[in-house]
Amino acid sequence: MGAEACQGASSSSASPELVREQKCYEYFPHRLAADPYWKEIMPSYRRLNPNELPAEYADGFVVDALVVEVPQLLAQLREVHDLREAFHEFDVVINCTGIGSRWLCNDPHVYPLRGQILRVRQVGCDRTVSDEEGPNCLGYFISRQNDIILGGTAIKGIGSLTIVVGDDWSTNVDERTTEEILRKVENLSVGKLQKKDLEVLEVLVGLRPARTEVRLEKEEFSHGAAKKTVIHNYGHGGSGFTVAWGCAEEVVSLVQSALLPDARPHTPAHSNL
Numbered sequence: 001m002g003a004e005a006c007q008g009a010s011s012s013s014a015s016p017e018l019v020r021e022q023k024c025y026e027y028f029p030h031r032l033a034a035d036p037y038w039k040e041i042m043p044s045y046r047r048l049n050p051n052e053l054p055a056e057y058a059d060g061f062v063v064d065a066l067v068v069e070v071p072q073l074l075a076q077l078r079e080v081h082d083l084r085e086a087f088h089e090f091d092v093v094i095n096c097t098g099i100g101s102r103w104l105c106n107d108p109h110v111y112p113l114r115g116q117i118l119r120v121r122q123v124g125c126d127r128t129v130s131d132e133e134g135p136n137c138l139g140y141f142i143s144r145q146n147d148i149i150l151g152g153t154a155i156k157g158i159g160s161l162t163i164v165v166g167d168d169w170s171t172n173v174d175e176r177t178t179e180e181i182l183r184k185v186e187n188l189s190v191g192k193l194q195k196k197d198l199e200v201l202e203v204l205v206g207l208r209p210a211r212t213e214v215r216l217e218k219e220e221f222s223h224g225a226a227k228k229t230v231i232h233n234y235g236h237g238g239s240g241f242t243v244a245w246g247c248a249e250e251v252v253s254l255v256q257s258a259l260l261p262d263a264r265p266h267t268p269a270h271s272n273l
């Protein structure tokens, strides 16, 4: 099954949904001692059979995960130089400026986590594969409708070239990293995504807005006689899309407590509680 990693119908003709469910496979070079702690909230979680694993891998699982078409999701934004600029129009301001909070909030705990990815033309691949600790450490590919994202993330000291932790603000492409990503993806796809067959559409470098911990809290300001509130929601590093909905629910609660302090706390729409 692993050898079929990228077979199957191309999804390029599918409707252009910006957030889509996809089978997401993760492989491990050793047997897992236990299922991940989040298994109970992922009904689709399934441990892979040995015949579903590529060579050199001993264990793995598959879940139905969400893949996001990020560029299309980004809306137009206007630059602000001080959060208080927004107080003229609003009583509550939600600060989601990511790495910009380093200056807007004078927050030295925010730092860039540099990442390089390749965007290649879709070739009929319909899955997501990643390796976080095996022989292709931190290599991954994510199949989208019209393209496939190839990447690799590495934390300083673990070994790959793809990301440097710390104050690396360079958004220049590193050619050696590109080669490294292609090599890892070729291995992870069991040769189905071979460098010679791939049409590289773009090589991109981004700075993840990392922080020692996510800042999700309310801050009160006096604005003349009025009280204004800023709700900070930044510092999500490499998991901003993953945690976006949960953080948004928390932000809603904080907005509610700022505007309607006596109201019952907000209950998430999807909560069964």
Ligand SMILES: Cc1cc2nc3c(=O)[nH]c(=O)nc-3n(C[C@H](O)[C@H](O)[C@H](O)COP(=O)(O)OP(=O)(O)OC[C@H]3O[C@@H](n4cnc5c(N)ncnc54)[C@H](O)[C@@H]3O)c2cc1C
Pocket (backbone or CB within 6 Å): 077, 078, 079, 080, 081, 096, 097, 098, 099, 100, 101, 104, 114, 115, 116, 117, 205, 206, 207, 208, 209, 233, 234, 235, 236, 237, 238, 239, 240, 241, 242, 243
């Ligand atoms: C290569 C790479 C791969 C990634 N893969 C994943 C993944 O698979 N899953 C996942 O969950 N996350 C992933 N991430 C991380 C994810 O992109 C971030 O966590 C997420 O974008 C953070 O969202 P944010 O809105 O907080 O910050 P950002 O996306 O950085 O948005 C902040 C916005 O604020 C704007 N801004 C900043 N300062 C100002 C200002 N003064 N005035 C006006 N606007 C301002 C910026 O222009 C920007 O548009 C990846 C990141 C990279 C770089």
